[in-house]
Amino acid sequence: MKRTNVISAAILMATSAMASAALADELNVVCSAEQDWCDLMVAAFEAENPDTDVLMVRKSTGETLAQVRAEAGNPKIDVWWGGTGDPHLIAAEEGLTQPSGVSTDELLGWARNMSDISEARTVGIYAGALGIAYNSEILDEKGIAPPACWADLADPRFAGEIQVANPNSSGTAYTELATFVQLFGEDEAFTRLAAVGANVNSYTKSGSAPSKAAARGETGVSIGFMHDMVKLAASGFPLEIVAPCEGTGYEVGAVSIIEGARNFEGAQAWVEFALRADVQSRAPEVQSFQVPSNSNAEVAPESPDLASIKLIDYDFATYGSSETRARLLARWDEEVGDPNPQE
Structure with a gap:
């Protein structure tokens, strides 16, 4: 034994x-x-x-x-x-x-x-810096003037033309949300995000998906990180990249x-x-x-030149806190929201 x-x-x-x-x-x-x-x-x-x-x-x-x-x-x-x-x-x-x-x-x-x-x-x-991309062929064909600023994205000329990710799943979109708050103040930021939202055709799970859709001609305009847009433009897609005139986050x-x-x-x-x-x-x-x-x-020479972009002094300590993120996402769900959330 x-x-x-x-x-x-x-x-x-x-x-x-x-x-x-x-x-x-x-x-x-x-x-x-x-x-x-x-x-x-x-x-x-x-x-x-x-x-x-x-x-x-x-x-x-x-x-x-x-x-x-x-x-x-x-x-x-x-x-x-x-x-x-x-x-x-x-x-x-x-x-x-x-x-x-x-x-x-x-x-x-x-x-x-x-x-x-x-x-x-x-x-x-x-x-990487946050920016706007647009498919030049689509906007030319529809006679839509390209965006130069965040404010342009609320214009009715972009109705149904914008794609962006959902900040609940996408860090890219949360950076956009935090950028708007830091640029414009919280109340005005949500007013602006809701106005842009009226022109959004789809909120994706992934932050890089909107620019891929714009590159393929599935949407006219996207919001995302410039380096992802550069990758698509370097592959031959008719994608133009914009650093918003008001400034941008990173x-x-x-x-x-x-x-x-x-x-x-x-x-x-x-x-x-x-x-x-x-x-x-x-x-x-x-x-x-x-x-x-x-x-x-x-x-890489293709990398966005951060020194030439009007970057905000992004407050990582504040917007990287659990309390701030939870509060902003709850407000986004209530005041902007995704009418067709993806599973």
């Missing part, structure tokens, strides 16, 4: 060790950037870490934040890479992410600022390790990898033209 118990204990220990080893070789990543960039990152990381199997799924930032909240205490995600920084900051504020312990010495100030605000629970990996894309991550060492290796200059310099290979956060990374 005693010998049987010893054998059983040994088998149990061996099984546990094998399970731990298998877990260490598996890294679960949620990517909130574009799919082709997600795929490039996975392939490049696995090439340098052949013993690690990266299991990656692509989700918008709003969807990911909801999942991280739902899985608090028993996370299925190790690391969250990409997407607008506000939801990453909210996750940090709620204790859903943890410090990576990775050096930020080579990063630009706006990227280090994300780390400072979050007490090192998230860090910036790229930046995102700092981020990377975070989930609190309680099953493979912390793998997640930490991913963060170190994602912050390297040579890795960030590869983004243009898949036509991702965000401005990289590493000061030594190469900036």
